[in-house]
Amino acid sequence: MSYTLGIDSSTQSCSAIVIDPAAGKVVAEASVNFGERLPKYGAPSGFIPDGADGEVHSDPRMWLDALELMLEELGGKCDLSQVVAVSGAGQQHGSVYLNERWPGVVASLNASSPLAEQLGPCLARETSPIWMDGSTTVECREIADAVGGDREVCVRSGSIAIERFTGPQIRRFSKIDPEGYAATTRIHLVSSFLCSVLCGTDAPIDTGDGAGMNLLNLGNWDWDEVLLEATADGLRDRLPAVVQGDHVAGSVCGYFQKRFGFGADVPVTVFTGDNPSSLVGMGASTPGKVVVSLGTSDTFFAAMPEVLSDPDGCGHVFGNPSGGSMSLQCFINGSLAREAVKDRFGMGWDEFSAALASTPEGNGGKVMVPFFRPEISPRTESSEPVLVGGGDFESWKEPEAAVRACVEGQFINMRSRTRWMKLETEVIYLTGGASQNDEVAQVAADVFGAKVQRLVVSSSVALGGAMRAACSSLGASLTELEAVFCKADEAGTISPRGGSDYAANEEAFEAAIG
Template sequence: MPCVLGLDSSTQSLSAILLDLDAREAIADYSVDFDERLGAKYGVENGVLPNDDPQVKHSPPQMWLEALDLLLGDLKSQGVNLSQVVAVAGSGQQHGSVYLNPRGVTLLGQLDPHLGLADQLDGCFSRETSPIWMDASTWRECQEMTEALGGPKAVAELTGSCCFERFTGTQIRRFWKSETDDYDRTARIHLVSSFMASVLAGAEAPLDPGDGAGMNLMDIRTKAWSPAAIEACAPRLRSKLPPIAPADTVVGPIAPYFVEKYGFSPDCKACVWSGDNPNSLVGVGLVSSGKICLSLGTSDTYFGYMPEAQVDPAGEGHCFGSPTGAYMSLICFKNGSLARERVRDAYGMDWPAFSAALRATPVGNGGRLMLPYFDTEIVPNVLEPKVWRFGLDEADGPANCRAVVEAQQLSMRIHSRWMGVDSTTIYATGGASANREILEVMANVHNAEVYQFPVGNSAALGAALRAAHAWYKGNGDEQPWEQIVSGYAEPVAASRLAPDPASAAVYNELIPVYNACEDHALRGGPDPAPLQEAFRAK
């Protein structure tokens, strides 16, 4: 019974999914919560160390090591037979970085099964804490790297994204500037993904193009380190970075530490890890063109498969490598459930009443539009919160309910055009995906079939599926990705919502009107009122 293990080292927990490849089912799903099990020892809140500067967000890498021991120990004590695991791969929170001194690099290959990982690697970090994706302290470094590389568009064209505070390159630059001596004694700078993969392999692991693209240091098209970006980041950096390798690379057999301590087979393959976003792409089955996923959560996230590298000319979206060897897009809209809840609460509604309001109002809302920037927005870039209404009476609760939902979907369609991909199927996840009326708007705006997708830990599942792909390939039996994900990453078939052709046509007419409203509000464009009147007259 060959099994594969997928791990997900996220901000707040370390999770595992074990798949039985013969039965094609998950036989174990387990998680270690950092606060619950290790919070008192490491002083973290939601997996993050408190800091007087609210922009600084770091976590202790030793906590991740101890969590790995706890998780594998718990699985073993629960009777999970880890000797049946033929391959293990993982997902690391994207952008987070780990800094090893020369002793740390050496000790990876000398792990003692009679001691814990955290204790053995104590004193092996040139930087005791790891900046993670939530960190926003590198605005100045973003400006410096952007200027050195020729401006935002040049950075995005080279690396797949503009410089962002959370991206690893600017974090490295800040470390070099503020803690030069510690930077100088750094032998290796890993991402969370390549660090955890190195521990499992007992040897230095490469990182893959999916996670490498979240650094602003990799050439997005060649999938190799960019000399220009590295020079703009910090001196002597290239020698401190691991190599980049395909996502199906096997680093080697799992380290003897895990064989002796937890019962893994010495033949178990330790595979390259990736970031949480590329793993989630596989975990929801997006391994070919024509499908996208819309995650409707606190923020709304639009991500999908791209066969070729496409870069957002506005610098708002991201292009990462995909575990399949192709590419993926990711666009984050900050005003997701935040905006929907603000509108719902403003009119004293619950969700059933909100849904009733959507049913009671016409498709297109009679051209009444809202720009729902209740908070600052990422896409489009809005620095000052403000809700704009065009022909929309703030006192009309039902019309405002429809306006916020239509605005979100229209904005997604407009700001995803740079991908150059026609999507015919959407997988909807997150809390709001339970609302059929919201999904109807989604289907009609995008003119695509919409399915609800039952996501637990899509990153861990994606990691397990990547391990399966690497194992089959290593045995000379490489399988197509569609076959790898089949049966594991499937939507709820009965949830299918097809677009209504008449409604889709209305939204096609409304797109330029919404675009004009956005242009007027954010860039001082012409008054969109004439376009609204023309829309109503049709």
């Protein structure tokens, strides 16, 4: 038996899948929700709430604790000594700031004490800004001005200077805590941090996740000197190397061998971002398939035949772990906005679904701009949702209509904001926590006028890691793996009903966002 393992450290949980690539089987899965299992970090939804000035941070020790809990759980379900290759992914853009102790400590992890205890003293910044952080508007402007404007930043890096991207975050840290920045000798992404810990060495950053930093040049897929210079002094020395997604970063280190029973010399393929990994796990790594992920964020992405960036400046280009690039649009008001509406009416998911089922397509013209925190697609300041459509609805007195207005509003916004990708969306491949909800999936089908399919294996981020490990370390064929592991759940296919073209609701939505 030769298994491969894929790890997914996303916003709210650390999950994994073990597959047997030769037998075409899923062997085991495990997941640890940060908020539920690690309440001591004060992050019920995976991040520390109520940060000042738009800051949204998480504690990297929480990610380490969760990794250990998750591997313990996984080890109870399958024999980890049979794992012959590993890879994984992290939520994108988040950054971990490490001091001079880091290289020594990570290379000599002691199996008798937890990772968080040993690596805590290596943090030059106690907590990590994550993708929801919007505190760097000033720094975005400064970087763009230094480089010659947003268009120039976009041409170089695939995105204009964006608040949650790592470069602006690094610049802000260097300004607000110059001593902390001076003590920082290495800055990792969530993905490269966890890959480093697993290998017991300082791992590189892959082009998939690296492109979410406003620091990587899409022309040569390497650090861009002009952007580095515009971002912070001495930045190049603080960043790891950039590599393509098939690079092997090292092998599973002694700590994990002793604690969890991994074998010696198990290669670890460089980790990537959760969305690039999901691209692989959804069987969408060659152009032609559109993926919508309904995780904490909602994202819409696709592999592209050539680099395509958003003229409006809200969308992004990331590296495709299988080569080339992918375009992506991210919506901050995803699952947490749906949860906010559900909670406002004291509903559970079943009642939320029933509300969708009992209301008509188009909602009689009632539509919500469901921005419970400032949105990034499009960029808006407001953290109050807007209800348009009349009477009781606008005073939040029609729960069912409000639920439909929220979900339709989300997909209407997604449809408008992703037109720049010029994709034929006959089928949408849906993944992420909310994708299991058939009624939410039905709204996606109706608004896009496209068939919606989920895959039999739903954990696409982790699966992408296990598939990437099999390709780069075992020489497996990605096409063959996709044929076996990325099968659509045909019984769960949802077709559009065609009851509305949503044109009037889109018009109302656009008018409301101004």
